[in-house]
Amino acid sequence: MEVEKIYIGAKPVSSYVLAILVMLKEKECVEIEARGRNIPKAILTAKGAERLVPCKIDSVKIDVDLHEQDGKKRNVPRINILLARIAKSEGGKA
Numbered sequence: 001m002e003v004e005k006i007y008i009g010a011k012p013v014s015s016y017v018l019a020i021l022v023m024l025k026e027k028e029c030v031e032i033e034a035r036g037r038n039i040p041k042a043i044l045t046a047k048g049a050e051r052l053v054p055c056k057i058d059s060v061k062i063d064v065d066l067h068e069q070d071g072k073k074r075n076v077p078r079i080n081i082l083l084a085r086i087a088k089s090e091g092g093k094a
Contacts, residue, residue, distance in 0.1 A: 003028075003031050007034070020083065024053050036080050045081075050083070063079075
């Protein structure tokens with residue numbers, strides 16, 4: 001299973017949702033990754049994509065990365081959301 005990855009940053013949520021739309025046309029899964037203050041934007045992106053595309057949230061992983069800056073250690077939260085495309089059922093309603 002091929003998984004494309006999207007890193008959430010400073011762009012608006014709609015930009016990331018559009019990127020997911022394009023990726024899910026060719027790939028089975030897309031993974032959204034965000035750290036720190038961008039975690040709420042990752043959640044909004046996943047839910048927005050779920051509304052517009054036939055996909056579902058397959059898994060959510062949360063973790064903490066340890067970063068050292070200027071001699072200080074900081075914990076930075078991270079989230080990974082895996083979106084899986086839902087196959088159109090054959091013989092269903094048109």
